Amino acid sequence: MKKLMLLTGVLAFFIFSCNDPPSEDPPDFWAQNLSNEEFYGVYAELLYTGTRCNVWVEKGSASYEDAKKVANEYDTKIYQKMLDNFGVTLTDSEGSFTNIEAADFLGDDDGKLCILLLDIKDDYNGTTNLAYTAGYFWPNDLLRNHSRSNNRDMIYIDTNPGLSSKPKDTYATLAHEMQHMMNFATTIFVRSVINSQGQITSLNLMDTWIDEGLASAAEWVYLKDNTNDGHSNGRVSYYNNNPSKLIDRGNNFFVWGNRTNDYKNAVLDDYATVYLFFQWLRIHANNNTNNIYANIIGSKKSSYDAVTEEFNKLVSGYSDWSKLLETWLAANRIMNSATNSIYGYKNETTINTIKAPYAPITSGNPPTAITSFQLYPGEGVYSQATTNPNKTSSGNIQYSYLANSSVSSTWSSSGDLLTFNKNTALTATTESGDTTGAGTNINTNVQEISEGRYIQASNELIRLDAGDMLRRNGNVNRFISGNPLPDMTRRIR
Numbered sequence: 001m002k003k004l005m006l007l008t009g010v011l012a013f014f015i016f017s018c019n020d021p022p023s024e025d026p027p028d029f030w031a032q033n034l035s036n037e038e039f040y041g042v043y044a045e046l047l048y049t050g051t052r053c054n055v056w057v058e059k060g061s062a063s064y065e066d067a068k069k070v071a072n073e074y075d076t077k078i079y080q081k082m083l084d085n086f087g088v089t090l091t092d093s094e095g096s097f098t099n100i101e102a103a104d105f106l107g108d109d110d111g112k113l114c115i116l117l118l119d120i121k122d123d124y125n126g127t128t129n130l131a132y133t134a135g136y137f138w139p140n141d142l143l144r145n146h147s148r149s150n151n152r153d154m155i156y157i158d159t160n161p162g163l164s165s166k167p168k169d170t171y172a173t174l175a176h177e178m179q180h181m182m183n184f185a186t187t188i189f190v191r192s193v194i195n196s197q198g199q200i201t202s203l204n205l206m207d208t209w210i211d212e213g214l215a216s217a218a219e220w221v222y223l224k225d226n227t228n229d230g231h232s233n234g235r236v237s238y239y240n241n242n243p244s245k246l247i248d249r250g251n252n253f254f255v256w257g258n259r260t261n262d263y264k265n266a267v268l269d270d271y272a273t274v275y276l277f278f279q280w281l282r283i284h285a286n287n288n289t290n291n292i293y294a295n296i297i298g299s300k301k302s303s304y305d306a307v308t309e310e311f312n313k314l315v316s317g318y319s320d321w322s323k324l325l326e327t328w329l330a331a332n333r334i335m336n337s338a339t340n341s342i343y344g345y346k347n348e349t350t351i352n353t354i355k356a357p358y359a360p361i362t363s364g365n366p367p368t369a370i371t372s373f374q375l376y377p378g379e380g381v382y383s384q385a386t387t388n389p390n391k392t393s394s395g396n397i398q399y400s401y402l403a404n405s406s407v408s409s410t411w412s413s414s415g416d417l418l419t420f421n422k423n424t425a426l427t428a429t430t431e432s433g434d435t436t437g438a439g440t441n442i443n444t445n446v447q448e449i450s451e452g453r454y455i456q457a458s459n460e461l462i463r464l465d466a467g468d469m470l471r472r473n474g475n476v477n478r479f480i481s482g483n484p485l486p487d488m489t490r491r492i493r
Contacts, residue, residue: 028056030148031156033121034133039148042118050112051075058118061159070115070157073171078222082178085221086214088298090189099297103185106142107153114154115174117163124161131265134162134173137180142188153181168223175222179215179297186297204302207426208256213274217293220279231350235275239354244269248357253277254378255426276354280328281307283346285314304424315342322422326400329380329420330407332356341405358382358416358439371437373419374430380420383435389417396423397433 027041044056047064050071057067079100088099097105104111124132135157140146142153155177157163163170183206193202205211216235224230242248244263251259251266253274259266278293285292292310299306304321312319318327327342333356334343345351359381361370373381375397382402388411391399401408402416419433 029116029150029154031116031118031120032136032138035121035123040121042116044116044118052079052111053113053115054110056114056116058116058159061119062117062163066159066163067117069167070117070163070171070174074113074115074174078171078175078178081221082175082182082218085293086179086182086218086297088182088186088190088294090186092189099182099186099189102189103142103153103181106185106188108151110152113178114150114152116154116156117159118156119160120156120158120162126161132158132161134158134166134170135177137177137184139184142181142184155181172219172222175218176215179218180211183211183214183297187302190298190300191302206302206306207304209253209270209274210296210303210306212256212271213253213278214293214297216271216275217278217282220275221293229348229350231279231348235272236351236354238268239272239276242357245360247273248359248381249373250359250375250379250381250420252379255376255428258376276332276351277328279348279351280331280345281311283348284342285311303426321424322398325378325380325420325422326398326407326418329356329418330400330402333382333402333416333418334404334407336405338405343405343407356382358384359435361435361437361439369437370435372432372434375419375421375433376430377421377423377425377428380418381433381435382439383417383419384438385411385417385436386414386438389434389436391417391419391434395431396421397431398422399434 025043028044029042030039031042032038033040042058044058046054047057047062047067048055048071053071053074055067055071057063083098083100086099089096090099090102091097100113104113108114120133120135122131122133123129135155137155140148141150143149144151155174157170157174157177162173187203187205188200191204191206192200195201220230222230239247244251244259244266246259246263246266247269251269251273253270256270257267259269281292292314295310295313296306299310301309308319308321308324311324318324331343331345332354335352335355336344337347337352338344339346345354359370359373361383362368363370375381377396385401389399390411393399393409398420399409400418400420401411402418403412404415407418417436419435421431421433423431
C-alpha cells in the first residue's frame with residue numbers, strides 16, 4: 001500500500017564546522033570527527049547485504065567476515081527484539097507503519113538499515129585515554145536541511161577498538177543506537193506539531209535521560225537470552241564500584257552530564273543509574289513485561305511525565321514524579337528482593353547485588369565532617385539514622401526514612417535517612433540537603449575527585465555514545481527555536 005510520508009528538512013541538531021569535500025572524488029558518506037567537531041568524508045564499500053540491512057565498511061577498517069557477522073546479528077536478533085520491545089505503530093493518511101519503517105521512509109526508503117563500520121575519530125588512544133565512542137545515530141541523516149546529511153536511515157559503528165575488541169558490546173551498541181533512531185522517528189510523527197502549510201512548528205525531543213534510559217534498556221533487551229539475564233554490560237558493577245566517587249554524593253541521570261567538571265567521565269554515572277532506573281521500571285511494570293518501553297517512546301509527552309503517566313497506568317499510585325523518584329531511590333538502599341516488594345528488583349540475581357552507598361561523612365585533608373550536600377534535581381543521598389534526625393521536607397528538598405521494607409516521612413526507631421531533590425527543572429542549580437553525618441567513612445579527598453585521578457585505576461575500555469563525547473566537548477543538542485522550521489514536503493512510497 002502506498003503511504004504518504006513526511007520528508008523533512010528540519011533543524012540543525014549539532015553545530016559543527018565542515019571540511020570541504022574533495023572536488024574530484026566525493027566521499028561515500030559524511031561522518032563526524034568527535035575530537036574537533038568537524039565533518040569529514042568517508043570512503044567505503046558495501047561489503048554485505050543482509051535481509052534487513054546493508055553493511056558498509058570504511059576502506060581498511062573491517063573485513064567481509066566482520067560485515068557479515070554484524071548483518072547476521074542484526075537480521076536474526078537485534079531487529080526483532082527491538083521491534084518487540086520498542087516498536088510503536090504510527091499512522092498517516094495512507095495507513096499504519098512501525099517507527100522502524102518510519103525512519104526508513106524519512107531516510108532512503110530502501111527497506112533496509114544502513115550500518116557503517118568505521119574507525120570513529122575520537123580522543124581514544126589506547127593508553128592514556130580508554131574512553132571511546134562505540135557508535136552513534138545522527139538525526140540529520142533523516143532530514144534534508146543539512147549539507148552533510150547522508151539522506152538515509154543509518155547507524156555508525158566503531159571498529160577500533162569497538163568491533164575488534166568488544167564484539168558483544170558492539171552489537172549492544174547497535175541496539176542502543178537503534179533505539180535513538182526509533183525514538184527520533186517517533187518524535188517526528190507523535191511529538192511534533194505540523195501546521196496547515198506542512199511546516200513543523202514544534203518538535204519536542206524526549207529529555208536526554210529518557211532517551212538514554214531507553215537506549216540502555218535496549219542493550220539489556222539485546223543481551224538477554226535463555227541463558228543470560230542481560231545484566232552483563234558493566235552498568236551494575238560500575239554503580240557498585242563508584243569509580244567517580246560521585247554516586248555517593250548523589251550524582252545520577254536526571255540532569256544529564258552535569259558533573260564532568262568534578263570527574264571527566266562522570267557521565268558514566270548517568271549511564272549506570274539510568275540503566276538501573278529503567279530496569280526497575282520494567283521489573284515492576286505489568287508483571288515484568290517490557291511494554292513500558294514502547295509505551296514511553298510512543299508518549300506524546302517528552303519529559304518526566306512521559307514516564308510517570310505510562311508507569312502509573314501499569315502500577316497505580318505513581319503519577320507524581322516525587323513519589324516515583326523517592327520509591328526508586330529507596331529501593332536502591334532497601335533492596336528487598338521479595339517478589340511483592342516495590343523496594344527492590346524482585347528476584348533478578350545480578351542486579352540484586354547493588355546497594356546504594358552512604359554519602360561520605362568526611363572530606364579533605366585533614367578530614368572535616370559533611371552534614372549537607374549540594375543536590376541537583378533528581379539526586380539523592382543516604383545517611384544512617386540511629387537517632388531522630390528531626391528533618392522536615394521543605395520545598396524541593398525532601399526527607400524520607402527507610403526501614404527494611406517501608407518508607408515513611410517520620411522517624412521511628414532506626415534506619416536510613418534519604419535526602420533528595422524533587423525539582424523537575426533540568427536547568428535548575430543545586431540545592432542544599434542535610435544528612436545525619438553518619439555512614440561509612442571513606443575519607444574521599446575532594447581534590448582527587450576534581451583531578452579525575454580515579455579513572456587511572458581502571459584498565460577497562462570505557463564505552464561512550466557520541467552524544468556524550470559531544471557534550472564533553474562543549475556541544476549540546478540544540479535545534480532552531482522561536483521560528484517555524486523549514487517547509488515539509490511529502491512523497492509517496
